[in-house]
Amino acid sequence: MDIxxxxxxxxxxxxxxxxxxxxxxxxxxxxQLVKDQLESGKKxxxxxxxxxxxxxxxxxxxILASYISTHNLGGKLKIARISKKLYLIFQIxxxxxxxxxxxxxxxxxRSFGRE
Amino acid sequence: xxxxxxxxxxxxxxxxxxxxxxxxLLFFLTFFLITASFSIFKSIRDASYLDELGSRNLPLAYTTxxxxxxxxxxxxxxxxxxxxxxxxVATLAFFALTGAAFFFLFPRAGKWLVLVYYVWANVLAVVxxxxxxxxxxxxxxPREAKRLIGFIxxxxxxxxxxxxLLTYLLAEQWSTHLLWLSSGLLCAAIPAxxxxxxxxxxxxxxxxxxxxxxxQTEGQPVxxxxxxxKDGFQTVWGNSYLRLLAGIVFLSGLIATFIDWxxxxxxxxxxxxxxxxxFGLFNSGLLVFSFLLQLLGTSRIVDxxxxxxxxxxxxxxxxxxxxxILVWPVLAAAVALKGSEKSLSYSVNxxxxxxxxxxxPARQKYRAKVFIDIFLNRxxxxxxxxxxxxxxxxxxxxxLLKVSFLSLLCLTAWIGLNFRAASEYxxxxxxxxxxxxxxxxxxxxxxxxxxxxxxVFDLLESRRRSPVLYALHIxxxxxxxxxxxxxxALLLAEPEDRRPAAIGGLMESETTGPLAxxxxxxxxxxxxxxVEEIMALDVYQEVMQGYLERTLEERKATEAVTRMEIAKxxxxxxxxSPLVLRLEELLADDSAEVVRYAISxxxxxxxxxxxPELTRRLNDPRFAxxxxxxxxxxxxxxxxxxxxxxxxxxxxxELRKRTAVALGRVGNQEAVDFxxxxxxxxxxxxxxxxxxxxxxxxxxxxxxGFDSVLVMNxxxxxLKRYYRTFLAEAKAEPGALQPILFNVFKLLxxxxxxxxxxxxxxxxxxxxREAMAYALELxxxxxxxxxxxxxxxxxxDDPLRERLRRFRSLLKDFPELRP
Numbered sequence: 058m059d060i061x062x063x064x065x066x067x068x069x070x071x072x073x074x075x076x077x078x079x080x081x082x083x084x085x086x087x088x089q090l091v092k093d094q095l096e097s098g099k100k101x102x103x104x105x106x107x108x109x110x111x112x113x114x115x116x117x118x119x120i121l122a123s124y125i126s127t128h129n130l131g132g133k134l135k136i137a138r139i140s141k142k143l144y145l146i147f148q149i150x151x152x153x154x155x156x157x158x159x160x161x162x163x164x165x166x167r168s169f170g171r172e
Numbered sequence: 173x174x175x176x177x178x179x180x181x182x183x184x185x186x187x188x189x190x191x192x193x194x195x196x197l198l199f200f201l202t203f204f205l206i207t208a209s210f211s212i213f214k215s216i217r218d219a220s221y222l223d224e225l226g227s228r229n230l231p232l233a234y235t236t237x238x239x240x241x242x243x244x245x246x247x248x249x250x251x252x253x254x255x256x257x258x259x260x261v262a263t264l265a266f267f268a269l270t271g272a273a274f275f276f277l278f279p280r281a282g283k284w285l286v287l288v289y290y291v292w293a294n295v296l297a298v299v300x301x302x303x304x305x306x307x308x309x310x311x312x313x314p315r316e317a318k319r320l321i322g323f324i325x326x327x328x329x330x331x332x333x334x335x336x337l338l339t340y341l342l343a344e345q346w347s348t349h350l351l352w353l354s355s356g357l358l359c360a361a362i363p364a365x366x367x368x369x370x371x372x373x374x375x376x377x378x379x380x381x382x383x384x385x386x387x388q389t390e391g392q393p394v395x396x397x398x399x400x401x402k403d404g405f406q407t408v409w410g411n412s413y414l415r416l417l418a419g420i421v422f423l424s425g426l427i428a429t430f431i432d433w434x435x436x437x438x439x440x441x442x443x444x445x446x447x448x449x450x451f452g453l454f455n456s457g458l459l460v461f462s463f464l465l466q467l468l469g470t471s472r473i474v475d476x477x478x479x480x481x482x483x484x485x486x487x488x489x490x491x492x493x494x495x496x497i498l499v500w501p502v503l504a505a506a507v508a509l510k511g512s513e514k515s516l517s518y519s520v521n522x523x524x525x526x527x528x529x530x531x532x533p534a535r536q537k538y539r540a541k542v543f544i545d546i547f548l549n550r551x552x553x554x555x556x557x558x559x560x561x562x563x564x565x566x567x568x569x570x571x572l573l574k575v576s577f578l579s580l581l582c583l584t585a586w587i588g589l590n591f592r593a594a595s596e597y598x599x600x601x602x603x604x605x606x607x608x609x610x611x612x613x614x615x616x617x618x619x620x621x622x623x624x625x626x627x628v629f630d631l632l633e634s635r636r637r638s639p640v641l642y643a644l645h646i647x648x649x650x651x652x653x654x655x656x657x658x659x660x661a662l663l664l665a666e667p668e669d670r671r672p673a674a675i676g677g678l679m680e681s682e683t684t685g686p687l688a689x690x691x692x693x694x695x696x697x698x699x700x701x702x703v704e705e706i707m708a709l710d711v712y713q714e715v716m717q718g719y720l721e722r723t724l725e726e727r728k729a730t731e732a733v734t735r736m737e738i739a740k741x742x743x744x745x746x747x748x749s750p751l752v753l754r755l756e757e758l759l760a761d762d763s764a765e766v767v768r769y770a771i772s773x774x775x776x777x778x779x780x781x782x783x784p785e786l787t788r789r790l791n792d793p794r795f796a797x798x799x800x801x802x803x804x805x806x807x808x809x810x811x812x813x814x815x816x817x818x819x820x821x822x823x824x825x826e827l828r829k830r831t832a833v834a835l836g837r838v839g840n841q842e843a844v845d846f847x848x849x850x851x852x853x854x855x856x857x858x859x860x861x862x863x864x865x866x867x868x869x870x871x872x873x874x875x876x877g878f879d880s881v882l883v884m885n886x887x888x889x890x891l892k893r894y895y896r897t898f899l900a901e902a903k904a905e906p907g908a909l910q911p912i913l914f915n916v917f918k919l920l921x922x923x924x925x926x927x928x929x930x931x932x933x934x935x936x937x938x939x940x941r942e943a944m945a946y947a948l949e950l951x952x953x954x955x956x957x958x959x960x961x962x963x964x965x966x967x968x969d970d971p972l973r974e975r976l977r978r979f980r981s982l983l984k985d986f987p988e989l990r991p
Contacts, residue, residue, distance in 0.1 A: 114705030121711040128718075142699070148643035149703050150712065151741050154734075155719050 060090060068101040068169050069094045070162070074108040077116030087116075091123040091134070100132030101169050105162055107138040117146070124156065133157075137165040195371055196320050199308060200327030202364040206264075206300050207328040209357035210293075211335025211455050212350050213271060215343070217293040218436070219447035224286040227440045230433050233290045234557030237429075240294045241550025247299050251542070256310070257369040260303050261362050267296045268358040275351045294550075302545050305526065307365075309537065311372065315945040317530065321523050329463040331357075336456025343449040404543025407536050413596045414540045417528055420593055421544050423586040424521075425552025426559065427490065428513060430579040433560055434497055435510035437572060442503040454507065455514075462515035479527055479953065480594035484587060486521040491583045498576045528593060530949070531600035598953045604946040605931040624654045631659075638733045644740045650700050651744070708746050720754050732763040739766055743773025752777050759785040768798055775802025783813055790834060791827040800830065804837040811838055815846040818858075829861040836865025841876045844869055848882045856893075860911060867918040870926050878922040884959075884989040887919045891962050892986065895979035913966065920963075923991045924954055936967060958987040 058077050063070040071090065091102055104120065106112075120136070127134040135157045139147070147153045159165035221233060251259055274289055312320060335354070342350060408414040443450050493509040529537050563574045631645035646663075649655040706712055720738060723730050739758045745751055758770035759782065771789060774782035783806070789799040803810050817823060818831045832850075835843045844866065851862045863886075869876060894912045901908065917933040928950055935947035948967060952960060965978040 114702050114709065117702075117706045118709045118711050121709065121715050125711060125714055145643060146699065146702055146706065148640050149647040149741075149744075150706050151640055151644075151716065151719070151737060152712075153640060154723075154737075155715055 060087060065166060068103055068166060069099045070103045070105055072105045076111040078113040079115035087119040088122040092126050095126055095130050095132060100130060102127055102134045103165050104136050105138060112143055135165050137162045195368060196323055198364050198368045199324045202361050203324055203328040204331035205357045205361035208331035208335035209354040210297055211332045212339050212354035213293045215339040215448050215451040215455055217290050218451045220286045221290055222440050222447055224283045227437045230436060231557040231560045234429050235554045236291045237550040237553030240291060240298055241547040243295050244298045245547050256307060260365050263299055263303060264358050264362050268355040271351050271355040275348050278348050306541060313942050313945040315948050321526055325522055326463060329459050332459035333456050333463060336452050336459060339452025340449050340456055343446055343452055404539045407539040408543050413600060416589060416593050416596060418544050418548055420589045421549050422552040423582050425549050426556045427579055427582050429553050429556025430575050431509055431513045434575055435506040438501060438503060438506035458511040458515050465515060479524060479597055482520055482524045483590040483594050486516045487583055487587045489516060494576055494579050501572055528597055531597060531604055601946055601950045602928060605935050605950060628659060638737060640737045647703060650696050707744060713749055713751055716751055724757055732766055735761060735766040736769050739769035739773055743776040747777055752779060753781060755782060764794055767795060771795060771798045771802045775805035778806050787817055790830045791824060796830050800834040800837055803834045808840050811840060811842045818850055825857055828858060832858060832861040832865045836868040839869040839872055839874045844876045848879055851886050852882055859915060863915045863918045866922055870922050880923055880991045883919055883922050888989050890916045890919060892983060894966055895983050899979055928954055956990050958989045961987045
């Protein structure tokens with residue numbers, strides 16, 4: 058898994074690439090990266106899954122932990138460009154009711170702007 | 173009035189029912205005349221043979237039995253071509269004329285005529301008896317036969333007594349003039365036979381068409397007309413049951429030959445006076461014994477002890493008498509042996525043997541009887557004679573002892589075959605009965621996967637309501653491994669224009685077409701695992717807790733479909749998840765749909781916290797079924813709670829009834845024990861539901877035991893309830909009695925083979941006359957004596973007065989019921 062960070066206005070965008078799985082944990086997890094941003098005062102986080110090939114329950118746990126941390130600090134964490142399969146999992150687990158999920162990054166960024 | 177009085181008189185005769193008197197009496201009379209005549213012919217036959225040729229030449233006479241078989245087979249061919257009535261009348265006339273002809277031949281001919289006469293008398297016996305019993309078989313079904321054969325056989329026995337007594341009294345003075353008397357008796361039987369068939373024709377003309385019409389007798393189907401010896405042999409050879417019957421008849425024929433020789437050998441040495449007179453008295457005496465046995469016992473014995481024991485009774489008695497001959501070879505022992513052989517063969521054995529034929533289809537029966545009764549029976553006598561000669565040829569001089577040992581050997585084999593025949597008989601009677609229907613709920617369970625069907629319907633319903641609910645249903649199918657190709661096809665069948673081309677479309681429109689594409693990937697297991705793991709995550713629980721709080725606290729602002737989604741999803745969470753407890757709120761939701769989903773998920777969770785609400789919902793007709801299914805998912809751990817609820821008299825009756833149903837669904841041993849205990853405890857208001865719940869368990873695959881003592885107690889109570897209800901409303905409406913009778917059969921099904929009991933019940937309820945008869949026959953052979961005595965007065969078609977009498981008598985003196 059490879060995570061790159063971009064900033065756009067006051068929104069932090071994480072471009073995730075590869076597979077997010079328990080067996081492939083790097084020293085710095087997604088959750089840790091999000092927490093770092095939150096601690097630095099950034100409260101609008103967008104996770105871009107365009108180049109994510111696979112995500113397991115550990116990966117979903119990372120996303121959820123990131124969501125909780127953001128939410129607890131009054132921030133917003135949104136998701137863009139997830140695969141059909143992940144979307145189905147989100148539907149089954151009703152996470153579509155919790156997360157704001159966007160088809161395009163632009164739409165997600167605009168939604169931050171409206172708030 | 174006269175007719176009524178006459179009917180009442182005849183009805184006092186054992187087994188007769190209104191409408192049956194005339195035909196039964198005509199059969200009685202015909203058999204009376206035939207056997208009276210034969211008894212005279214037979215006494216002359218035996219005495220003249222011993223006088224002229226002696227017992228040492230008896231095997232020669234026995235070997236002629238084969239010739240008798242051939243003649244009989246020839247007449248059987250005629251029987252297949254000529255109408256029954258014409259053949260029987262012509263046969264009677266033929267033997268009457270030829271019998272009289274012997275009067276003129278005896279003084280002119282030498283010793284050889286005795287042998288001719290011997291053969292002639294045997295041909296008469298076999299041809300007339302077979303034709304007569306085929307006529308009886310054609311006219312009656314097994315139940316009727318069981319009741320009436322005893323009465324008809326009594327006619328034959330009485331005739332034999334009369335013929336024997338006349339021979340005894342007149343033999344000295346009349347000598348061969350007796351032949352005129354016996355020919356006259358045969359002539360007198362002709363009008364009786366004509367009357368039987370005339371009555372039958374009138375009956376058939378009056379009877380409505382359909383399966384319950386009386387069996388065919390006169391106009392035989394084409395294939396039956398072709399029947400002869402070869403057909404008879406092929407029929408018997410191709411059917412294991414008929415082979416068994418053939419074996420029994422063959423062995424009994426061998427044994428009868430040995431007994432005949434043993435007894436005549438001793439009689440020849442012991443009797444010094446007129447042998448014809450002796451045989452007349454002997455035949456008469458043994459038939460008096462037979463008649464008393466018949467009048468006092470045969471029907472009752474057959475009814476009470478069933479076919480199995482009856483089939484063994486006869487050979488066991490013969491076995492004992494043969495042992496007697498071995499020990500004490502005197503006239504008394506010979507008379508006892510021959511007497512028991514003849515008297516029991518005319519009464520108990522005749523009834524049992526005729527009964528054995530009833531499960532055989534009419535066409536096969538006809539062909540088999542021709543072969544077995546006419547040919548094989550004769551052949552066995554010839555074989556018996558050859559065996560006698562063979563045994564005599566052995567170096568040991570004591571012929572009587574050798575024959576007695578041979579007889580014992582055959583008796584042992586005969587007993588073995590009778591055992592097998594009785595078992596096969598019951599199997600065939602069962603086969604005759606078709607199970608008409610099964611429990612509706614079991615049928616649905618077997619043929620339909622209810623859970624699956626409900627999920628598919630909910631899935632389709634949710635398709636346009638909510639993509640999340642839709643996805644949850646699909647996941648439900650994943651979990652059950654029931655996303656079948658048919659369901660996939662159903663999901664993919666969504667019109668093209670509704671299918672978003674990209675994920676954006678999926679998210680914007682929230683329609684579900686692409687989901688089906690995902691399902692088509694062979695990743696179901698991985699998906700299932702992912703979802704389970706995600707739901708088990710603490711962070712997931714934490715996130716969803718917040719969501720649930722927000723959503724459920726603002727319930728009024730939330731759409732019902734959202735609460736349905738939550739209710740469904742909570743059913744997939746791990747049991748230990750605290751989030752599952754939110755179902756309590758949803759179980760009390762205003763929306764019936766939400767409650768239904770919540771009930772289902774509560775059942776999946778198996779958590780005790782939901783039990784009060786689920787049991788409360790049992791009392792709500794809208795949710796009773798769902799609640800019962802949910803409680804069933806709890807399995808054994810819910811039994812105690814349901815048992816308490818059922819026993820609590822403070823609870824509404826309807827709730828307790830549904831609780832009984834729920835306990836039946838749980839269906840474990842504890843549930844069964846409690847249901848039985850509650851059934852015994854009362855009140856009667858719950859009997860129907862409890863009995864049905866027990867029957868449900870019995871009809872299922874669960875291996876549970878039913879306390880037979882308790883069941884028999886309850887059976888007794890239900891039977892008495894039936895009698896009392898009937899007596900209270902003498903014109904008892906079948907509607908009032910039917911539920912009680914149904915309960916009786918359900919209770920019987922707990923102890924006996926349920927399939928047999930219900931086959932019998934269903935055929936009694938809605939079967940044809942024949943099916944009802946077979947149903948009673950099956951019960952007769954399945955139930956214990958006490959149960960039969962208590963149940964059959966309800967099932968048998970007795971006149972009202974008789975039923976009332978029997979019910980009153982049973983209430984006073986109820987039989988002990990044992991399984």
